[in-house]
Amino acid sequence: MKETTFNKIRDLVYERSGISLGDNKQALVRARIAKRMRFLNIADYAEYYHYAVEDTSGEEIQQMLEAISTNVTSFYREPSHFDFMRESIDSWMASGRKALRFWSAASSTGEEPYTMAIEILETIGNRPADIKILATDISSRVLEISVTGEYTEDKVAPVPKHLRTKYFTRHGQNGRHIYRVNDRLRDMIIFRQFNLSTPPYPIRKQLDMIFCRNVMIYFDRRVRSGLIHEFNRLLKPGGYLLVGHAESITGMSDGFRCVRPSIYLKV
Numbered sequence: 001m002k003e004t005t006f007n008k009i010r011d012l013v014y015e016r017s018g019i020s021l022g023d024n025k026q027a028l029v030r031a032r033i034a035k036r037m038r039f040l041n042i043a044d045y046a047e048y049y050h051y052a053v054e055d056t057s058g059e060e061i062q063q064m065l066e067a068i069s070t071n072v073t074s075f076y077r078e079p080s081h082f083d084f085m086r087e088s089i090d091s092w093m094a095s096g097r098k099a100l101r102f103w104s105a106a107s108s109t110g111e112e113p114y115t116m117a118i119e120i121l122e123t124i125g126n127r128p129a130d131i132k133i134l135a136t137d138i139s140s141r142v143l144e145i146s147v148t149g150e151y152t153e154d155k156v157a158p159v160p161k162h163l164r165t166k167y168f169t170r171h172g173q174n175g176r177h178i179y180r181v182n183d184r185l186r187d188m189i190i191f192r193q194f195n196l197s198t199p200p201y202p203i204r205k206q207l208d209m210i211f212c213r214n215v216m217i218y219f220d221r222r223v224r225s226g227l228i229h230e231f232n233r234l235l236k237p238g239g240y241l242l243v244g245h246a247e248s249i250t251g252m253s254d255g256f257r258c259v260r261p262s263i264y265l266k267v
Contacts, residue, residue, distance in 0.1 A: 001030050002239040011032075017138055018066050018223040020240025032067045066139045071217070073108040075115050076158040078213065081242050082115060084263055085209060086123045086239060092208065098131040101207045105135055105196060105216035107135035110146030112225075116211065117185040118167050119161070131194075134203070136194030146191050149181035197223050199230045206236045213262075214244035225252050234257065235266040248266070 010021040021029060033048065035243055042048045052060040076082065085102075092100060102120075104113040114137035120131055137143055137184060156179045164170075166178040167183040194201075196212075197219070212232050216224050229240050241256060242265040243249065249256065249264060256264040 001026065005032075005046045005049055005197065009045075010098065012049075012053065012061065013065060013068055016061060017069065017195065018220075019065075019069060019218045020223070021068075021221040029068060033064060033201070036063055036067055054133055059176050062140065066141050069139060071108045072130065072214070073094070073111045074158055075111045075156060076246055077112065077115075078262075080260075081211070081213070081263070082119045084240075084242070084260065085116065086119055088209065089120060089123045093124065093127060093129065095185055098128060100209075101205055102131070102133045103167075103203070103207050103210045104133060104135040104193075105212040105231075107137050107143075107191070108139075108144060109142045110135065110149065111151075111193075112211060112213070113146070113189050113191075114149070114181055114185055115159075117188045121167075121184065124256075131188060133189045134207075135189050136192050138195050140193055141193050143193055149186055151179050153177045153179065155179075196227055198228050201230050201234065202236055207234050207239055208236055209240045209242065211234060211242050213242060214247065216243060216249075221252070224249070228252050228256070232266055237266055239266045240264065241266070244264050 006026045006029060010025070013021060015020050019149075030045070030080050033045070037043070037045070037048050040051065043050060055061065087098065088139070095243070102116060104116060107113050113133050119135075124131070135146065153176065154166060164179065167182055167185055169182060170177050170179050172178070182196055196215070198264050212227065213229065216227065219227070235241065240251075243262050243264070245262050247262065253264060255266060257267045259265045
């Protein structure tokens with residue numbers, strides 16, 4: 001891939017998704033889009049770039065973004081965040097709150113919002129509550145997986161066995177076990193395709209807690225600053241923003257106070 005072609009591709013990716021690709025990502029970009037090029041029988045990277053931008057439907061650019069973006073996730077990833085969520089729910093409900101709203105802002109294939117739903121249900125028990133989770137991602141492909149809610153045995157391994165039995169139905173498919181989330185979890189979550197790099201966000205109700213974990217590392221400071229401003233706007237006073245343990249909003253955190261590592265309170 002020529003450097004001029006790489007620069008055009010990364011400019012396009014940044015414009016459409018906010019993902020910032022450094023000079024050291026050229027090999028990654030080349031490898032990620034090669035499979036799509038083989039499918040289209042296109043041998044030249046410059047030719048593929050022009051094919052994508054000339055597709056008036058926008059579908060090929062979406063295919064490019066889905067190939068390049070990273071979707072690393074798991075059930076119960078960074079478990080201390082879910083412990084904090086449970087503590088917060090107990091505190092809110094003890095003060096008389098019944099309606100709570102959560103957002104999984106980069107939900108990938110659904111493991112994060114389904115973990116949230118499990119832990120919410122385990123926390124509220126029989127107490128009356130009105131709880132919804134908005135789960136969003138830029139990739140339509142991973143959202144399809146999320147909506148289906150079916151996972152292989154290795155994917156659900158981090159879910160404690162008693163919760164697996166309680167919230168999943170196991171069935172066989174092509175000689176292996178597949179675990180399907182039950183309707184109680186599914187009914188709590190609204191899945192939507194969403195581009196975090198294009199504020200203001202079309203979210204009407206204010207939120208109590210936002211999970212935006214391990215995604216801001218792919219954005220430059222300008223995009224991150226826009227995200228944090230929007231998160232602050234959308235959170236209720238006393239709401240929380242949870243980011244990945246490797247992430248920080250230091251220097252962009254006006255309106256937030258760090259209460260624990262990677263957990264910020266709207267003040």
